[in-house]
Amino acid sequence: DERVLRNIVNAFDELREYAEHGMIAYPYSTRECVSVVKHLQKYPQDTVSMALANVLAFDSHDEQAKKYITETFNRFHLPLDISVLHSTSRKVVNQLKWNDKKLNMWVEYNKGREASSPKHGKEDPDNKPHVGGNTWAGGTGGADTAGLGGKGGPYRLDKGHPVHQISDQEKANISKEAAEAARKMGQEELQKRLKEIEMNTRQAEEYEGYLVNVRQEIDQLRMIIEALKSKGKERNWMRNRTSGDLDDTRLVDALAGDKNVYKIRAESETSHWRSNNKDKKFLHFLVDVSGSMYRFNSYDQRLERMLEIAVIIMESL
Structure with a gap:
């Protein structure tokens, strides 16, 4: 079905934009998109959800990322059954079946x-x-x-x-x-x-109030930090090579006759430096605690926003 194929391509294109903006950790590309299409061609009896589950498992442990992924595919008329992905929720685990046996997180x-x-x-x-x-x-x-x-x-x-x-x-x-x-x-x-x-009870309740407002931002910052850690440990794509895997971002150059349109997985100089640099990194945050923050908070909520930023930093790092 050409319409389904087009929707799959558009959905993965949007997921890639999410990764570039740090909203999800894994940078989905043409490879995952092609994998889904091949699965549907080889196993026509499987649903789109089952085919997608093979390539979306990387982010299945992250509830916020799973939310973005599900909303994206639903928007392109590709219903994604969350229960197909791994979930730690008690209700979903009880419903999962494999080889006619229920999977349980407990005994x-x-x-x-x-x-x-x-x-x-x-x-x-x-x-x-x-x-x-x-x-x-x-x-x-x-x-x-x-x-x-x-x-x-x-x-x-x-x-x-x-x-x-x-x-x-x-x-x-x-x-x-x-x-x-x-x-x-x-x-x-x-x-x-x-x-x-x-901390007293009132302060704990107040802190929880700020925390609820910025949970999504905390998840996003955590994913960005985890992605940076992963880049320091894993190999990167080295582009502009004469052999290797075809770089899907240089298809036009390949058609024009350019030979340097391949990429290979290797450890770049940047990642090598990062993985061997044992020096600790210190981050210093400066916040305004002057009286004006309280005085003018009713006008522009400057104090509220600063407190939320402080919570994001403390919960993410």
């Missing part, structure tokens, strides 16, 4: 342990996985201690182990006294943490 676990008194739990110096108990901090599927997948604990604590998740019915099987005690201890630990970082 269902029911031991029937009663929740009584919340506590942090003991710290395991060997960080071994603990399941279904009420002794160790960071365990899963248990009761009372800080961990994941259990019930009655004062707060969540992830030690990096597979999560054994009790059922919702078992999670709800807890006395009001135990639930209230866990909630109270969680609030107490929150206050301790705020005191450690010299």
